[in-house]
Amino acid sequence: MSLLTLDRRGRWGLFLLLIATAILYLATLDNGLAPADLVGGDLITHHYAQAQARPANAPGYPLYTIGGWLWFHGLRLIAPAANPIALLSSYSTLWGLLSLALLFGLLHHFSGRVLAVSLGLSAFYAVTYFFWFYSVTSEQYTSAIFHTLALAALAHAWDHAPRDRTLLLIALGLGLALAHMITVLLLGPGLLLFLLSKQPALLRRGRLILHALGLALLPLLSYAYVYLRGAAHPEWWGEGTWATPQAWFLSFLSTAQGRDELTWALGPFTSEFPRLIWVEMTPLLLILGVAGWALLGRRTFLFYALTALLYFLFCYIDRLGNWFQVILPLYPLILLGAGVSLGRLWQRFPAHALRGALILLLLALILLKFTQSSPRAMQRDRAGDTGLRPGQAILAVDPPAGAAILAAADETLALDYLTGVWGIRP
Structure with missing residues (x-):
């Protein structure tokens, strides 16, 4: 390519x-x-x-x-x-x-x-x-x-x-x-x-x-x-x-x-939406990004602007959910536009x-x-990563193979993970 x-x-x-x-x-x-x-x-x-x-x-x-x-x-x-x-x-x-x-x-x-x-x-x-x-x-x-x-x-x-x-x-x-x-x-x-x-x-x-x-x-x-x-x-x-x-x-x-x-009713923005967008990208790079899309011509601007609009509308519907994860692929597209703007400034001055x-x-x-x-x-x-310690404490005693273990909920979860993911016990 x-x-x-x-x-x-x-x-x-x-x-x-x-x-x-x-x-x-x-x-x-x-x-x-x-x-x-x-x-x-x-x-x-x-x-x-x-x-x-x-x-x-x-x-x-x-x-x-x-x-x-x-x-x-x-x-x-x-x-x-x-x-x-x-x-x-x-x-x-x-x-x-x-x-x-x-x-x-x-x-x-x-x-x-x-x-x-x-x-x-x-x-x-x-x-x-x-x-x-x-x-x-x-x-x-x-x-x-x-x-x-x-x-x-x-x-x-x-x-x-x-x-x-x-x-x-x-x-x-x-x-x-x-x-x-x-x-x-x-x-x-x-x-x-x-x-x-x-x-x-x-x-x-x-x-x-x-x-x-x-x-x-x-x-x-x-x-x-x-x-x-x-x-x-x-x-x-x-x-x-x-x-x-x-x-x-x-x-x-x-x-x-x-x-x-998803929230299908109209309503106000939240404390996070859309504030996290400019917190993540900075207002300067957001402006440079949109300007850069325009500098690439009408077709490219419509491509990225329509994509941004659809992301924004979907995230508005999902504003009470995990919208901040959904919108992640849009951020590098904004930076592509910012790269165009900054590249033009570099060459002009x-x-x-x-x-x-x-x-x-x-x-x-x-x-x-x-x-x-x-x-x-x-x-x-x-x-705070102590979730596996209850299970590790039990396995440290080296219980015999096939032994039935009466465990609390946190111990059971830890044992399931240690055996199922770590493969410590078959």
């Missing part, structure tokens, strides 16, 4: 970015569980899913979970003595680093190969709280960010050199959202408008459309994994009563919990003093964001 081709300085910049970020994330990687983590929630669900190849939280995230299972068990073969919690968390780190690499490549292209801009904005994004936090804990959001950036990269690659193969990859990428984080499809309307505004005749190419639809629907086959694993293990079904595996499967796919969080001021501004933003994020993003060796 030519727009992601890096020059020598760009390759060195990317190398430094990934090395520094990897060190930071590994130093803050989640390696323990609080007692409340074991009771329930997305994090513990992903742990069990990736350790035991079971469906994650609804609708199961089949492709992500299968990848996580391969990642976890592959690392355990390489480092059997390593902390399993850290290994599970590192799957998010993998997607976080891949997202940063893709963001850097796009920024380097759209900023006019201005290394200070592409490296500065990528480093800023690396230390934003939500991206940092979800890069060191077991959640699927960094993979959704990579997914979104990959679709944007494919769209711009096709715009630069229109090829049917790229369109089919876009169709497959959109279809992957059906088997992953469905809200990534909020990018879809703007992306389709971006494509059709350049080549309206695409709507008359029936054979290409059929091929694209086939590829888009192909990832749905991965839900067979959810059904088969669930049917084989009714004990994984969770709360509720279902007469058949089919009834459980349909109920599971309906994501009732996520729908229950070649004086060393002005460029130095721009570098100082980026450094100040990185330092400010790092200072704000680091206390909350630090997940390594937390004092």
Whole structure:
């Protein structure tokens, strides 16, 4: 993909970015569980899913979970003595680093190969709280960010050199959202408008459309994994009563919990929505981001502005739920626009003093964001991560194989995790 081709300085910049970020994330990687983590929630669900190849939280995230299972068990073969919690968390780190690499490549292209801009904005994004936090804990959001950036990269690659193969990859990428984080499809309307505004005749190419639809629907086959694993293990079904595996499967796919969080009535903003958006991105970069979309032309502006509008509307409906997770893939798209704006400023004002001021501004933003994020993003060796201690105390006594253990609730949860995920006892 030519727009992601890096020059020598760009390759060195990317190398430094990934090395520094990897060190930071590994130093803050989640390696323990609080007692409340074991009771329930997305994090513990992903742990069990990736350790035991079971469906994650609804609708199961089949492709992500299968990848996580391969990642976890592959690392355990390489480092059997390593902390399993850290290994599970590192799957998010993998997607976080891949997202940063893709963001850097796009920024380097759209900023006019201005290394200070592409490296500065990528480093800023690396230390934003939500991206940092979800890069060191077991959640699927960094993979959704990579997914979104990959679709944007494919769209711009096709715009630069229109090829049917790229369109089919876009169709497959959109279809992957059906088997992953469905809200990534909020990018879809703007992306389709971006494509059709350049080549309206695409709507008359029936054979290409059929091929694209086939590829888009192909990832749905991965839900067979959810059904088969669930049917084989009714004990994984969770709360509720279902007469058949089919009834459980349909109920599971309906994501009732996520729908229950939606608020369909009009009402005021909350203390967090939309305030967290400019807290995360800063007002300056939000303004530069929208301005940068406009600088890329009408079609690109409509692509990203429509995407932002759909995200905002959906998050308004979800304002009493986990909207702050849903909106995460939009943030790097804002930074792409900011990269365009800052790249134009860099090229328009070649004086060393002005460029130095721009570098100082980026450094100040990185330092400010790092200072704000680091206390909350630090997940390594937390004092409250005592959830496994009750189970470890029981196993330290070395009870005989097959012994029946009468345990309290916290001990049972810890033992289940130690045996089911750590594999301490068969």
